[in-house]
Amino acid sequence: MRYVTHRIALGLVSLLLLSMMIYAAAEVLPGNPGRLVLGREATPAAVKEYNHKLGIDRPLPVRYVDWLSHAVRGNFGANYNDGRPVTNDLVPALKRSLFLALFAFLLCIPVSISAGVVAALRRGRPTDRAITVTGLSLAVIPEFVLGAILVTLLGPAFLNVFPGIAGTLEGASLWTKFDSLFLPALALALVLFGYIARMARAGTMEALDADYTRTATLKGLRRRDILLRHVLRNGLLPTIAVISTQVGYLFGGIVAIEKLFGYPGIGYLTLTAAQIKNFPMLLACVLVLGVVYFVATLSGDLLTAALNPRVRLGSPQ
C-alpha cells in the first residue's frame, strides 16, 4: 500500500511540474496574445482590452493557478479562434487516438512477445540475430516513415489491400474501423515491436539461466512445463512495465501517423491547434497526453506489483 501511494505521489509531482513548464512555455514565449489574435493593425487599446477580457493582464502565477484549477476539473477554457470549449473537440479526438493505440498494442504484443521468447530460446543463432536486428532497426525508424513504406506496399499503389487514408470514421462499423486503421496501427506496432521483443528476450534469457530453471530441468520436468510455469512466468514480468511505458512513446508517434493517414485524433488536433496558435487547445492536448502516460505507467507498475510479491512487499534490492 505504501508502494502504491508513493508511486502515485511521485507521478503527481511530475505532472504538476509538467503543467508548470508547459504553461510557462505557452504563456511567456509567444508574447502578447491580444496582439496575436487581433493582428498587427489592432490599436493598443483594443489589444489591452482583449487581454483584460481573457485575464491575461494578471500576474503569471495567478493565471497558472486559475488555469490548473479549472483544468483538473476538466475545463480547459475556450479556443482562441472560435470561442468554443476546448473539450468539445478534445474528448472525441482522445477517444479516436486511444482506439488506434489499443489496436496497435493488440497487433503488437502477441507477436513481439513470442518473437522475444523465440529469440531467447535460439540465443546466438541466426533466428535470434534476425529477430534482434529487425527489432532494433524497426524501433528507430520514425513511425511516419514506416507508415509511408507500408502504404506503398499494402496500400492503393500496389497490392491495394488497405486504404491509405483513414478520415474521421464517424459512425463507421467496427470492421471498417479496423480495416481503415490497420496500416497506421501496424506502423505504430512495428516501432514498438523492437522494444517489447528485446525486453521479452532479455527477461526470458535471465529466467532460462536462473537456478530454479536448472532445478526444474534436473528434476526431469517436461520442457513445456518448465517454459510455461517457470521461465515465462518470471521472465515476462519486466516486459509488462516496459509495455506500459511505451504508451508515452506510442503517443509521440501518433502525431505524425495521424497526420499521414488524416485520422483526427489527439495528435492531429495538437498539430491543427499549433498551426493556428490556439494555445488553450495546445496546452490541453499536451497535459492530457501527460495524464495518459501517467495512468499507463502507473497501471503498469501496479500490475507488476500485483503479480510480483517482491515488488509489492518491497524486498531489499
Added chain:
Amino acid sequence: MTVADDNLPRLPIVVEGAPPLAQQPLDTPQRIRRETIRQIVRSKTFIVGAIFTLFWVTCALVGSHIVPFDPINDSFTASYHAPTWSHPFGMDRVGRDIFSRVLVGARSVMEVAPAATLLGVSMGSVLGLLMGYFGGWIDNLVGRVVDAVLAVPFIVLAILVLTALSAGAEGISVSSLKLVLVIGIAFTPIVARTVRSAVLAERDLDYVQAAKLRGERPPYIMLVEILPNVMGPIVVEATVRLGYAVFAVATLAFVGYGPQPPSPDWGLQISDQYADVTLAWWAVVFPALAIASLVVAINLIADTVQQVLDT
C-alpha cells in the same frame, strides 16, 4: 647494493629451447583506447552503419554539386513521371528529379541533428557531473524535471515550444538554429541523468578521494579526474542521442516544423507528396527509405559502440 638491484629492469631469462616469451601488454590508457576503437571498427554492424552514414554525410556536404538535375526548380514537363534509367527515382508533382532531391535532402537533417546532439550532450554532461558530484537539491530537481519531460512525447513538447517561439498570428516558422536549441535543451536532462549515474559510481572511488585530500578544487576533480573515466557512457549516450536527433528532425519536418517548400528535405517531401501516393509511390517511398537508412545506420553504430564499451 641490494637496493639498487631492485630498481634494475628485470631481464628475461632465456632458456634454451623454451617457447618465446609472450609480450606483456602495457595497460596504458592509450593502448586500451586503441584496442577499444579497433574492436568497434572491426565489427560488421559498425562497418555497414558507417558506410551509410558517411554516404549521407557526403551528400549533405557536396550533394548540390554532384546531383545530375536541379533539385529545387520545377520543370512541369514530366509531372509524376515513373522511374526511368535517367531518373532512377522518378519525378515529383512538379517534375523535379527525386533522385537529386533525395541526395540534396540529406543536408537539412545533417545541419541540425549533429549540432543538437553536441549541444545536448555537452550541457547534459556538465549538468550530470554537477548532479552526480554534489548530489542534493540540484540532483533532486533535475531528476523530477526529467520525469516530467519524459511524461510527454518529445515531438509534442517540441511542437509546443516551437509554436510558442514562432512569431506572428498564424503559420509556423522554424529556423535550423531554433531546432538545434530546442532539441539540444530537451536532450540535456536526459543525458544528465545518464552521466549522473556514471559519476555516482566513480564519486567514492579512491582516486577521487585522493584528489580531494590533495586539496583539488571541485571543478578540477570533476573535469580532470572524473570526466575521463565516464567518457564511455557519454560516448554511448551521444551516439544514441544522434539517432534520436535524426528521428526527431525528420518527424518535425514532416509535421511542418522544419524547412519549407521548395526545400528537398526528406520529411517535407513525404508530407508534400503523400496525398498523391496512389499516383506516384516513388515520390513518397524514396525519401522514406533515405530517412530509414540514415537512422538505422546511426543506430547500428550506436549499438556497436554500446556493446564494446559496456563489456
